[in-house]
Amino acid sequence: MLHNSVVMVLIILVVNIIYVSFSTTRMILTLKGYRYIAAFVSMIEVVIYIIGLGLVLDNLNQIQNIIAYAVGYGIGVMAGMKIEEKLALGYITVNVITTTGELNLAKSLRDEGYGVTTWDAHGREGDRTALQVLTPRKYELKLYQQIKTLDPKAFIIAYEPKTIYGGFWVKAVKRGKLHQ
Template sequence: MLSNGLVMVAIILLINIVYVSFFTIRMILTLKNQRYLAAFISVFEVVIYVVGLGLVLENLDQIQNLIAYAVGYGLGVLVGMKIEEKLALGYITVNVITTELASDLPNQIRSKGFGVTDWMAHGREGQRLMMEILTSRKSEKSLYETVKVLDPKAFIISHEPKAFHGGFWVKSIRR
């Protein structure tokens, strides 16, 4: 079966897509402090890597195998990113800055289930309402949509917190 050049290319391509997808997910899990799951995935990742690289090295005279390996690597990065996007692991902090001072924006956002800390801030063009919202990455798009409906001109910045402690919302996610 491996003597057929087209089958060999397809196998190498598929192996590298799976390998790099595992690699991408493992790296993300490592960054999110999921050590044991990352270590578990790395076992399968290395086995797949060795098999795929072995196939290429055994047939190094076949340029199509090397091309399949490289293309599989690139596709694996894309597949791994898509998988991580679907998993949406972790939390984000979203900062929202608005000129809507008279509106009840923080309470409207809270009514959608988001925790909001708000305060008055001063920008180049005067007073602003500043809100900081911690939410799961799974709820990120919903939060953006909610803010955009309530204030289409709101300035939104998000970042991933490394760690957090205290607060009513944090107590609820630890349960």
């Protein structure tokens, strides 16, 4: 079966897609602090890597195998990124600058379960309200939609906090109270 070149190319392609997807997922798990899960994923990853690389090295004289390996690697990166998007591990902090004071953006977001801190800000063109919103990453896109619906001209900047400590909101999220 492995002597059929089309089958060999497909096997190498699929093995490398799986390997790189595992590799990307492991890296993200490591960065997010999931050490033990990352270690387990890395054990599976290395077995898949050895199998895929072994197939290519055993058949190095066939250029289609090398191309399949490279294409599988690229597709694997894309697949790994999609997996990471679906996992949506961790939190996101969103800074919002709004010029529309009469919209009670902070209250609306708090009513939805988001942690919101506000303060007065002063921009080049006048007074503003600044909001800092903390949410699990799985609610990130929903948060953007809510902000844009309430204030289409809001200025939004998002980033991932490395450390979160204290506050009532984090405890509520860990107990699963957000968006129930």
